[in-house]
Amino acid sequence: MKTLLSLIIKEFKLIFRDKWTIMILIGMPIVEIALFGFAITTEIRNINFAVLAPQHNETVRQLVERIDANTYFTFVGYLDQTKDIDKAFRKEKADVVLTFKSNVGKQEASSKGVQLQIVTDASNPNTAKTESMYLMGILKDYFSKTDIGAAGVTSSVRILYNPQLKSTYNFVPGIMGLLLLLICAMMTSIAIVREKEVGTMELLLVSPTRPIFVILAKMAPYLTLSIINYITILVLSVFVLQIPIVGSLFWLSVISIIYVFLALAIGLFISTVMSTQVSAMIVSMATLLFPTILLSGMIYPLENAPVILQYVSCIFPGRWYISAVRKIMIEGLPLHYVLTEINVLIIMSVIMITLSLKKFKHRLE
Amino acid sequence: MILKYLIEKEFKQFLRNSFMPRIALVFPTIIILVFPWVATMDVSNINVSVVDRDVSTMSRRLSDKIAGSSYFNLTEYTDNYKQALDDVEKGKSDIIVEIPQHFERDLTTIQHATVQISSNGVNALKGSIGSGYLQNITADFNADLATKQGVTVSTPFSVNIQDRYNPTLNFKLFMIPALMTMIIIMLCGLLPALNIVSEKEIGTIEQINVTPVNKAAFILSKLIPYWLMGFIILTICFILAALVYGYTPKGSFLTIYAIAILFVLVMSGIGLIISNYAATMQQSLFMMFFFMMIFMLMSGLFTDVRSMPDWAQNIAFFNPPRYFIDTMRSVFLKGGNIADNIHNFMMLSVFAFVTNIWAMLSYRKQV
Numbered sequence: 267m268k269t270l271l272s273l274i275i276k277e278f279k280l281i282f283r284d285k286w287t288i289m290i291l292i293g294m295p296i297v298e299i300a301l302f303g304f305a306i307t308t309e310i311r312n313i314n315f316a317v318l319a320p321q322h323n324e325t326v327r328q329l330v331e332r333i334d335a336n337t338y339f340t341f342v343g344y345l346d347q348t349k350d351i352d353k354a355f356r357k358e359k360a361d362v363v364l365t366f367k368s369n370v371g372k373q374e375a376s377s378k379g380v381q382l383q384i385v386t387d388a389s390n391p392n393t394a395k396t397e398s399m400y401l402m403g404i405l406k407d408y409f410s411k412t413d414i415g416a417a418g419v420t421s422s423v424r425i426l427y428n429p430q431l432k433s434t435y436n437f438v439p440g441i442m443g444l445l446l447l448l449i450c451a452m453m454t455s456i457a458i459v460r461e462k463e464v465g466t467m468e469l470l471l472v473s474p475t476r477p478i479f480v481i482l483a484k485m486a487p488y489l490t491l492s493i494i495n496y497i498t499i500l501v502l503s504v505f506v507l508q509i510p511i512v513g514s515l516f517w518l519s520v521i522s523i524i525y526v527f528l529a530l531a532i533g534l535f536i537s538t539v540m541s542t543q544v545s546a547m548i549v550s551m552a553t554l555l556f557p558t559i560l561l562s563g564m565i566y567p568l569e570n571a572p573v574i575l576q577y578v579s580c581i582f583p584g585r586w587y588i589s590a591v592r593k594i595m596i597e598g599l600p601l602h603y604v605l606t607e608i609n610v611l612i613i614m615s616v617i618m619i620t621l622s623l624k625k626f627k628h629r630l631e
Numbered sequence: 632m633i634l635k636y637l638i639e640k641e642f643k644q645f646l647r648n649s650f651m652p653r654i655a656l657v658f659p660t661i662i663i664l665v666f667p668w669v670a671t672m673d674v675s676n677i678n679v680s681v682v683d684r685d686v687s688t689m690s691r692r693l694s695d696k697i698a699g700s701s702y703f704n705l706t707e708y709t710d711n712y713k714q715a716l717d718d719v720e721k722g723k724s725d726i727i728v729e730i731p732q733h734f735e736r737d738l739t740t741i742q743h744a745t746v747q748i749s750s751n752g753v754n755a756l757k758g759s760i761g762s763g764y765l766q767n768i769t770a771d772f773n774a775d776l777a778t779k780q781g782v783t784v785s786t787p788f789s790v791n792i793q794d795r796y797n798p799t800l801n802f803k804l805f806m807i808p809a810l811m812t813m814i815i816i817m818l819c820g821l822l823p824a825l826n827i828v829s830e831k832e833i834g835t836i837e838q839i840n841v842t843p844v845n846k847a848a849f850i851l852s853k854l855i856p857y858w859l860m861g862f863i864i865l866t867i868c869f870i871l872a873a874l875v876y877g878y879t880p881k882g883s884f885l886t887i888y889a890i891a892i893l894f895v896l897v898m899s900g901i902g903l904i905i906s907n908y909a910a911t912m913q914q915s916l917f918m919m920f921f922f923m924m925i926f927m928l929m930s931g932l933f934t935d936v937r938s939m940p941d942w943a944q945n946i947a948f949f950n951p952p953r954y955f956i957d958t959m960r961s962v963f964l965k966g967g968n969i970a971d972n973i974h975n976f977m978m979l980s981v982f983a984f985v986t987n988i989w990a991m992l993s994y995r996k997q998v
Contacts, residue, residue, distance in 0.1 A: 426752055
């Protein structure tokens, strides 16, 4: 036990000697959660709209005013001809163009009514969809304003769990999952491989300490750092991003610690397989960073992915952790909703630890 | 020409380790083949639970109208709100539409009824687009009602929507150019960040330091291989996109390669700067990793820069990938040319100049 303790102290000293690394390890999550918490948002605002109309008569002007008054839209000007639409889109002067076909004044009188066209710059499909949806709403509202007397259904909208529709609610669990996984797994793997590369690992292994102690001692500082990271991330999201922890803080922490442990085990495993720091890093990036950003529902909802990829996503721990955090932290659901997630994370940890211990011993022989 | 030998050395070093060239091939392939399928924020399949407390002709007509819309899947039709809420909590449903009791009676007698829409706001995009569509559907429902009752809506109008450049609203077309950028950031930014520092760690940098090689030649010899690599990788990406997705840029390759020259220079320049300052590979990795996250998450790659708050947009102003992604999307989708993207070209030129001068100055021959 004493050897283990002194090994752990040695590892702590080793890490804290390198001021730069420590600063990055502690500072990075702080900067990133603050930046991304605010910056990663899908909220669509500042839509620039232009109008193409043969005549700028009363209806056109009123409509422009009406749309411009909407918080989402900003009027950027009238276009002269159809060709200009393309030009405006390419120079990114406008995002959507409302075109009036021929003579609006006459159309209003005719039975066919006013004919309009919404032309969107659909290079970003979601923006295009939202733009035309909002515009349609405004148009419908404008044209049916005068028909008092007809029966009508009104709808009142209520947003569950995230009343202000802040994107941060969706993304913070994802960022938590990403940062914790990467910091623990990548840092551990690189740190251990570094000792291999530099040659100091051999020294440790020929010493009379048991290999499991060496491993445990290596993990200890990173475990501590990760827990510090977890706490700072949580404090920042509550006090800076103002995301309330609706559910149980206790269970959230339990799940996070399981996750951190799993991440450390993954890092350990990568380090036993890889032999250079560069390769360890590339493998961590390829198996952890990208799948977590893309295959765990952090930014892109998983249900949109093809079924095969949805199955593939099950092997990435981030997916389970992020889903559990969302349920507990944001939706405030009780523990039994996240039992699957917890079990999967525990099973993964056991598998990873067993694998890497086996690998590690094997290497000694 | 000492530069020639230095470059030759770099190539030998790169190819000697069989892992690196393989990564440079496998990595883009996987990203282009797999990720476009995942990276979609398509919101067309919104699951709706209808809680019908009225169960009348009218309420059925409204729920049929919702189910018939191409945006929604009707996952549950019930008279129990609790059950619908349970569906939302389990993630089976995104939105609950609650039709109140006496819906039909109220509509015929007092001409008015209110439908409650409750959407799961955890996915803010889905929540807002979904409830927006639902409101449009109720507006349509009202118009139908009015015509049925013989009341003519005072100004009839028709709108058709044209989605230019991407008429099928295919998210892949939007993401593929961005994913290519991601590959360039990864390979042409990270590898240089490790390059000089790894020579420091192995000790070979001493050997260079005692030779009469000047700073500029040394940095150039480090830059040029990554530059070539960037081109090769980009070309692989184009071939893959054309073969697998039948997706080729609407504009000219010339524009893309022209901006790529600048962009790869910027990325490698940043990598080399970090490499110069870092003492160990570990430091350099962590630092580069920090910047990579910012490069990827604040450049409009995944979420639009214009959606960010103003202060974040100011930070994004200094984010080089942003200008490259903008140009890539413009050329691929809209057929943009150099003139359309002149702003991006200028920004990246400035970045390329500053970063590479900095890289040269920060390389010190003394240890």
